[in-house]
Amino acid sequence: xxxxxxxxxxxxxxxxxxxxxxxxxxxxxxxxxxxxxxxxxxxxxxxxxxxxxxxxxxxxxxxxxxxxxxxxxxxxxxxxxxxxxxxxxxxxxxxxxxxxxxxxxxxxxxxxxxxxxxxxxxxxxxxxxxxxxxxxxxxxxxxxxxxxxxxxxxxxxxxxxxxxxxxxxxxxxxxxxxxxxxxxxxxxxxxxxxxxxxxxxxxxxxxxxxxxxxxxxxxxxxxxxxxxxxxxxxxxxxxx
Amino acid sequence: xxxxxxxxxxxxxxxxxxxxxxxxxxxxxxxxxxxxxxxxxxxxxxxxxxxxxxxxxxxxxxxxxxxxxxxxxxxxxxxxxxxxxxxxxxxxxxxxxxxxxxxxxxxxxxxxxxxxxxxxxxxxxxxxxxxxxxxxxxxxxxxxxxxxxxxxxxxxxxxxxxxxxxxxxxxxxxxxxxxxxxxxxxxxxxxxxxxxxxxxxxxxxxxxxxxxxxxxxxxxxxxxxxxxxxxxxxxxxxxxxxxxxxxxxxxxxxxxxxxxxxxxxxxxxxxxxxxxxxxxxxxxxxxxxxxxxxxxxxxxxxxxxxxxxxxx
Numbered sequence: 001x002x003x004x005x006x007x008x009x010x011x012x013x014x015x016x017x018x019x020x021x022x023x024x025x026x027x028x029x030x031x032x033x034x035x036x037x038x039x040x041x042x043x044x045x046x047x048x049x050x051x052x053x054x055x056x057x058x059x060x061x062x063x064x065x066x067x068x069x070x071x072x073x074x075x076x077x078x079x080x081x082x083x084x085x086x087x088x089x090x091x092x093x094x095x096x097x098x099x100x101x102x103x104x105x106x107x108x109x110x111x112x113x114x115x116x117x118x119x120x121x122x123x124x125x126x127x128x129x130x131x132x133x134x135x136x137x138x139x140x141x142x143x144x145x146x147x148x149x150x151x152x153x154x155x156x157x158x159x160x161x162x163x164x165x166x167x168x169x170x171x172x173x174x175x176x177x178x179x180x181x182x183x184x185x186x187x188x189x190x191x192x193x194x195x196x197x198x199x200x201x202x203x204x205x206x207x208x209x210x211x212x213x214x215x216x217x218x219x220x221x222x223x224x225x226x227x228x229x230x231x232x233x234x235x236x237x238x239x240x
Numbered sequence: 241x242x243x244x245x246x247x248x249x250x251x252x253x254x255x256x257x258x259x260x261x262x263x264x265x266x267x268x269x270x271x272x273x274x275x276x277x278x279x280x281x282x283x284x285x286x287x288x289x290x291x292x293x294x295x296x297x298x299x300x301x302x303x304x305x306x307x308x309x310x311x312x313x314x315x316x317x318x319x320x321x322x323x324x325x326x327x328x329x330x331x332x333x334x335x336x337x338x339x340x341x342x343x344x345x346x347x348x349x350x351x352x353x354x355x356x357x358x359x360x361x362x363x364x365x366x367x368x369x370x371x372x373x374x375x376x377x378x379x380x381x382x383x384x385x386x387x388x389x390x391x392x393x394x395x396x397x398x399x400x401x402x403x404x405x406x407x408x409x410x411x412x413x414x415x416x417x418x419x420x421x422x423x424x425x426x427x428x429x430x431x432x433x434x435x436x437x438x439x440x441x442x443x444x445x446x447x448x449x450x451x452x453x454x455x456x457x458x459x460x461x462x463x464x465x466x467x468x469x470x471x472x473x474x475x476x477x478x479x480x481x482x483x484x485x486x487x488x489x490x491x492x493x494x495x496x497x498x499x500x501x502x503x504x505x506x507x508x509x510x511x512x513x514x515x516x517x518x519x520x521x522x523x524x525x526x527x528x529x530x531x532x533x534x535x536x537x538x539x540x541x542x543x544x545x546x547x548x549x550x551x552x
Contacts, residue, residue, distance in 0.1 A: 050428060052424070052427075052428075071425050071427070071432070071434045072427045072428045073296065073428075073429075073430045073433070074432075076428060076430035077430050081428075081429075081430075082427065082428055084424075084428075088422045088424060088425035089421075089422075089425075090417065090418050090421035090422055090425065090426075091421050091422075092417075093417060093418075093421060097414065097417075099429075100414060101414040101415065101417070101418045101426075102430070103428065104411045104414055104415070105430040105431075108411055110410070110411070112410075113411070147427075149429060153429060153430050167285040167297060178307060213329055
């Protein structure tokens with residue numbers, strides 16, 4: 001069953017086409033990788049799905065219902081959470097308070113929100129850092145905090161925007177573990193990542209964007225051997 | 241300790257009139273408490289929700305004029321202004337919020353600054369309703385003695401304090417602070433930022449309006465230049481919070497004490513008295529540079545500074 005369907009989505013900024021006629025779907029429970037060179041439109045696509053932008057053409061459906069045009073907070077309430085590539089912690093709040101703030105989405109009770117937040121912090125390995133003011137967190141933990149905050153909204157689907165960028169090898173392995181654990185809880189994942197080894201290892205399927213267009217879609221093996229993808233990343237072999 | 245401290249302070253304040261303070265000191269105390277109410281109100285919106293308003297005189301003035309017009313036109317006691325102003329001020333807050341809350345950061349500040357000025361000019365010219373620059377005079381004062389005025393504003397302050405505390409410790413408080421820290425992040429965490437900013441603005445406006453309605457009853461005279469004043473109301477509201485401590489429970493109270501006493505002190509200096517706004521400006525600059533979180537917020541830093549001062 002398709003959890004999320006992107007149908008012929010285009011997004012223009014003035015005369016610039018950031019996305020052109022993108023269509024694909026994400027199945028329930030899978031991890032879909034989204035890759036492409038810098039400026040390919042990956043984050044723009046997330047912003048369209050998440051509601052920061054409305055598509056200039058086309059539509060986005062979540063569980064067969066149209067969500068494009070809704071505000072981000074409505075989309076989050078429907079069950080799509082996201083993280084930001086440029087991390088946006090609530091700086092002067094503690095790690096725990098950050099997560100409580102997002103856990104409040106599904107409850108009015110402080111106790112329930114706190115319990116959910118603590119559960120999420122344990123899940124993402126941030127429990128020991130819960131009292132730290134998030135401004136003082138190192139990047140690796142901020143990236144985890146982004147994930148924790150998204151999870152605390154009890155989403156059915158989560159959009160991860162470069163959650164691995166800038167992590168050291170230990171942190172990288174921890175994060176891969178976290179993503180795999182998220183998958184086992186039944187949450188559908190869509191992930192933007194530049195780290196090829198990671199994306200090939202964890203994705204069930206991969207969608208490749210270049211210059212705002214979808215150039216390939218398929219299993220990691222298919223993508224690895226796709227000449228269009230190789231060209232997009234490495235340039236044309238004959239001109240090299 | 242934190243639970244009983246507000247009650248202890250309120251208790252101490254409540255017995256102050258019994259020790260036979262002069263009328264002048266009662267006036268100072270009433271001003272201090274009135275300014276802490278306005279400070280608490282401003283703090284809710286500016287300190288916690290991060291929406292810095294330069295136009296709180298708008299709500300103060302609307303509250304004050306609600307009381308004044310009820311007395312002058314409807315012929316009923318100006319005290320009705322307190323309950324009625326809640327409704328009137330919320331309506332104004334919704335309209336002002338609809339226009340200004342779509343603006344972010346400094347643009348919101350400018351938008352609110354403009355609304356304050358617009359309301360002042362309107363009040364000056366809408367003479368059929370407001371009597372314009374002549375102002376409204378409450379001819380029959382309720383009490384000559386200041387004691388009851390003191391208890392009424394004290395009650396208002398206690399109610400404001402616990403309202404703000406309750407709000408900040410609840411889901412609303414978390415949402416306000418989340419909006420202050422990062423509006424885009426808050427929105428993507430499922431927080432309806434427009435809605436919650438409107439809630440913060442309305443709550444803040446109501447408390448400010450109540451202080452305004454009290455002011456009409458207490459002072460017995462209002463005109464647009466007094467109650468819609470940019471420098472004497474809007475800016476002082478910000479200063480009370482900045483000096484006392486942004487986003488702290490006690491900041492507005494501490495700030496109000498300092499600002500009211502400072503204003504009295506400077507005004508009593510011969511020839512320099514008229515320049516008290518200049519001193520306020522200098523003070524604000526010093527506070528922002530050395531104690532950006534205010535006296536309550538930067539308490540440890542202040543203690544350290546003072547200790548260094550003693551040893552050297």
